[in-house]
Amino acid sequence: MMRARPLTRTGMLTSVLGLLLAAGCAGPGPVKSRGDAEASPASAAKGETAAAGETKIHGPSATLVVFGMSCPLCANNVDKQLLAVHGVKDVKVDMGTGHVRVGLDPAAGVTRQQLAAAVDRSGFTLNKLSVP
């Protein structure tokens, strides 16, 4: 049975590059992380102090809302990076709501920026960070 003439390397690469360009041009805009914003006066009243551009959390916990954790093992990356922050005692993830409750050592002076950076290193998006 006859079959179509094989595509050359140039033809194949042109097709692939076309697909890549299409993929790169499509899609919604990036979601901006809001968790690394400076502490507001209201948040300072909730047990935080701001110094040298960093906001220390003096409470026993913080709650983060993280976007993009779509599977149990994806959530492990967030666990891992947050637990690596000095002063973080435990991490509980609710994948349904994206809520990540972080238990803190109040004396360690963990900052909002440290928690935001840990989520960033995990490859997910921090949407909100609140201190009870």
Added chain:
Amino acid sequence: MSVATRKTAWLAGVMAATVGSTAARLHAQEATNTPAATQPSVGAWYLREVVRYIRLGDDPSPADRDVHVIEAVTSLTYGVLKNLSATLDLPLEYKREVAEATGSNDREAGAGDAALSLKWRPLQWDLSPIDSVRVAVIAGIETPTGSGDLGSHSWDPFGGAVLTAIIGRHGFNQAVRYKFNQGGDRFNTRAGDGPDDALRYDSAYLFRLLPEEYGESSVAATYLTVELNGLYETNGDHEVLFGPGILYEGRSFALEASFGLPVVSDVRERPQTELVVSLGLRLLF
């Protein structure tokens, strides 16, 4: 040591490496044979072990071979940056060729061609706690580490891109990869490893069977996976495998199993793939 004893020891080694790596954690939403635009976080290691049985037949060469291959591919990935990872793939293979024409029965075991690659994820949209769309670019090189007929004996660069979209219980992965083959033999038995370039195009759909909704107590998920894995070579050979499978993810490990059956098979330069059975394990540590 006799040849039979050496082969038994080699197979035992492959099995031990597979089973022995069952001890830590993973990262996923990736079907067995289709890449995803996901990667480990900064400083994390990701180990994946996939064992495949591959049966090839309908050989166009004068030898008219039936080929049975068992391969174990160990992949070790390191998270370099939040959106850049490096991967080393180390294949071990056992191959048995039965030539109908001559009645010969050849067996060979050893290392295949190792590959080094980088995956860079320039685009990421995390739309909700679960929903995410990501695009990654892959570039790497296959090294001439394969012994005997198990390798192409050439440095073969490759590159491509992957799109991953996860919406609720549904996950989609689309990947395209192009390999510039610099060597390889005509009538070889490795799909995509001949003297002609190879374009792989893969699609995967994952449906989260359980749980229906994630909750505070969710620690595992089970996915039904369906894949279409296409391979077009510049000599005109074209093959597409349909692959149903299942993926279980716990918080500390994941297990996967899938089949591959040909739905398109227009192959004239090598034996055709008739069946692929894959079993895998993934860990993050």
